[in-house]
Amino acid sequence: MDTDETRDLEIVARLRRLDAGGAPAAPAFDYDGMLARHVAAGARARRRQNLARGMAGALVLALIGASVWRFTGDAPEPPAITGVSAEREDYFGPRIVRADNYLALAALEDHIARVDDALSVARVYAPRGAEVARLERTRAELLDSYSQVRYAELVSANY
Amino acid sequence: MQRLADIQIPDEQLAAARAGDGAARRALFECVAPGAFAFIRRLVRHEAMAEDLLQDTMIAMYEHLADFRGEAPFGVWVRSIAVSRCLMAFRSPWHRARETLDNWLDDGQASSAAEGRTSDLIDLDRALTRLSPVTRTVVWLYDVEGWSHEEIARAFERTVSFSKSQLARGHARLRSELRSESATPMTSGLGIPLGSEIDGH
Numbered sequence: 001m002d003t004d005e006t007r008d009l010e011i012v013a014r015l016r017r018l019d020a021g022g023a024p025a026a027p028a029f030d031y032d033g034m035l036a037r038h039v040a041a042g043a044r045a046r047r048r049q050n051l052a053r054g055m056a057g058a059l060v061l062a063l064i065g066a067s068v069w070r071f072t073g074d075a076p077e078p079p080a081i082t083g084v085s086a087e088r089e090d091y092f093g094p095r096i097v098r099a100d101n102y103l104a105l106a107a108l109e110d111h112i113a114r115v116d117d118a119l120s121v122a123r124v125y126a127p128r129g130a131e132v133a134r135l136e137r138t139r140a141e142l143l144d145s146y147s148q149v150r151y152a153e154l155v156s157a158n159y
Numbered sequence: 160m161q162r163l164a165d166i167q168i169p170d171e172q173l174a175a176a177r178a179g180d181g182a183a184r185r186a187l188f189e190c191v192a193p194g195a196f197a198f199i200r201r202l203v204r205h206e207a208m209a210e211d212l213l214q215d216t217m218i219a220m221y222e223h224l225a226d227f228r229g230e231a232p233f234g235v236w237v238r239s240i241a242v243s244r245c246l247m248a249f250r251s252p253w254h255r256a257r258e259t260l261d262n263w264l265d266d267g268q269a270s271s272a273a274e275g276r277t278s279d280l281i282d283l284d285r286a287l288t289r290l291s292p293v294t295r296t297v298v299w300l301y302d303v304e305g306w307s308h309e310e311i312a313r314a315f316e317r318t319v320s321f322s323k324s325q326l327a328r329g330h331a332r333l334r335s336e337l338r339s340e341s342a343t344p345m346t347s348g349l350g351i352p353l354g355s356e357i358d359g360h
């Protein structure tokens with residue numbers, strides 16, 4: 001009888017034969033090659049980290065600059081218009097740059113994803129260890145920051 | 160070549176590797192790396208990505224050697240590291256984008272050299288590469304590595320139902336792929352019974 005179940009058993013048998021059939025290919029590097037690759041990957045990661053730090057610094061400076069510019073009163077006062085829609089239409093004061101929010105959120109999301117990955121690894125080795133607790137705390141703090149930036153974005157969008 | 164899960168390492172060699180002895184570490188690599196690469200290659204479609212994951216796995220193995228308590232064969236412990244690394248890679252947005260692009264660009268080539276293998280195994284290999292990475296991993300871990308649904312659910316941080324549904328979906332997709340493979344000339348799929356002359360028996 002040719003049922004899905006029998007076919008599944010055939011598939012399992014074939015998969016095991018495929019596994020027994022030998023290695024698909026050998027790795028292209030040996031122990032020394034692996035160490036060299038590891039060193040190169042570390043250097044690449046450091047370069048990326050430095051770049052990210054530079055960008056984050058520039059982002060913070062830009063945010064501070066935008067805030068100072070916005071609140072020191074250099075900008076002209078918005079004209080007194082009674083209608084809400086007209087006020088929105090004619091208001092020409094500076095606004096928070098959306099790209100800054102976007103980059104800040106993207107950086108936070110990226111950081112949270114990295115912490116998630118680190119948590120997955122840490123849980124494999126010690127599900128209730130101190131490292132897991134520390135990473136969970138970091139994740140909670142990052143999520144808190146993330147929600148604050150989101151809130152700020154929402155407020156500035158409705159300003 | 161020995162399967163990864165069957166690899167056992169003598170205690171003296173492990174102790175030397177833990178102590179940082181270069182020769183012992185090199186010997187450990189030579190013993191474990193081929194099996195680990197073969198295992199990772201079954202879960203990951205791209206050779207370059209599999210090599211990166213092998214490197215990550217081996218580095219993590221060296222870094223956590225002190226955590227290995229010898230309750231299971233050494234290869235089983237390394238396999239759990241490899242699975243964890245592969246799942247991390249699957250969650251990465253880069254990997255997902257690459258898979259989508261590859262699915263669009265090609266139609267799933269067999270992941271490995273076909274020499275010395277019968278056509279039904281080549282078809283199966285090709286069908287496996289067409290599964291999504293997650294489904295392929297669940298199918299391989301359950302059917303070949305002998306993991307339970309509970310173990311798979313724990314590794315994926317999902318429910319047992321997730322593992323069962325992925326397995327059922329994977330089998331259904333393999334059945335359908337093999338049926339279509341068998342319909343095309345030059346290849347034979349599930350339509351040819353196991354143990355036929357094409358199978359070499």
